[in-house]
């Protein structure tokens with residue numbers, strides 16, 4: 001039987017877990033970026049417990065979903081935070097039952113923590129140096145990620161994986177990704193062929209099961225509608241005619 005003091009301490013611990021909000025998480029992660037932004041292995045190592053802590057905060061994460069909508073059967077990505085200098089983005093992903101991703105890389109570091117449901121992950125490594133155009137891949141690991149599990153991606157070389165949800169229920173996970181240092185790819189395991197959003201936007205959209213969108217066809221990922229509009233404006237400015245006429249989006 002616990003003492004009153006311990007009871008109060010436990011109550012305090014529970015309260016602290018409940019109170020760990022997304023903004024507190026990003027405050028702490030910003031400090032990690034400041035301290036270890038150029039030491040990716042250390043950044044990921046120290047960032048993983050922060051993700052674990054955030055995953056314990058069911059009330060805050062449930063509150064986020066209460067104001068978002070998903071299309072049934074489709075993957076959904078809810079942007080929770082973007083670092084002001086672009087060092088990382090934080091997302092809530094919803095992975096429908098029975099769905100799987102293609103084998104892909106991210107071109108950056110990342111941390112993924114399962115909040116609800118279950119995700120199975122296969123990890124791969126390239127055979128040979130990174131500049132090879134058609135790299136054959138070797139499977140290096142397979143994990144079943146239950147709620148609370150956190151996995152890491154590190155570039156170069158340790159950011160290739162595929163994820164599937166073999167259950168009958170959607171899976172919800174928190175993802176944090178660094179600033180991309182290289183384009184992300186989708187790989188064909190048999191031929192080694194690789195596609196990027198820039199070279200094969202329609203093929204990539206199909207591999208991911210997306211309806212090709214304007215953003216996809218422009219080779220953009222993870223952009224808000226405002227960012228998409230700004231990018232279209234920028235490209236239109238770049239195509240201004242020699243007389244100075246520009247074609248601004250309305």
Ligand SMILES: [Fe+2]
Nearest residue numbers: 104105106161
């Ligand atoms: Fe991924």
